[in-house]
Amino acid sequence: MKTELVTTLKRQATRIIDDLRTDRAPIMITQHGKPAAYLVDVDTYEAKEKRMEILEGLARGEKAFSEGRVLSHREAKRKMSRWLK
Structure with missing residues (x-):
């Protein structure tokens, strides 16, 4: 599973979502070094x-x-x- 910082998500949302559509693997979003959310494709x-x-x-x-x-x-x-x- 891929992990991304919340700040990276803010800056590169389009790329991350494109990767998500391609890979279809959930992405863990971390905030202050701790898991905050999962991003999954529809x-x-x-x-x-x-x-x-x-x-x-x-x-x-x-x-x-x-x-x-x-x-x-x-x-x-x-x-x-x-x-x-």
Whole structure:
């Protein structure tokens, strides 16, 4: 992973963003010698957000299952019928 100073980002934002689009590797931005932020390309960010949505949905489903909040196939199909038309 590449690391850039926040002052370098301020001075060379266009070059850094161009490199990011090409390499698609996250860049750690440091401020006062400490990590302050990560810079990622749009496609990578959106893919990670989608992955998180899926994982959160799975976690909610596992929790509902462990709490006994389950439906039969017929009940689920009936409840989902308005979206399945």
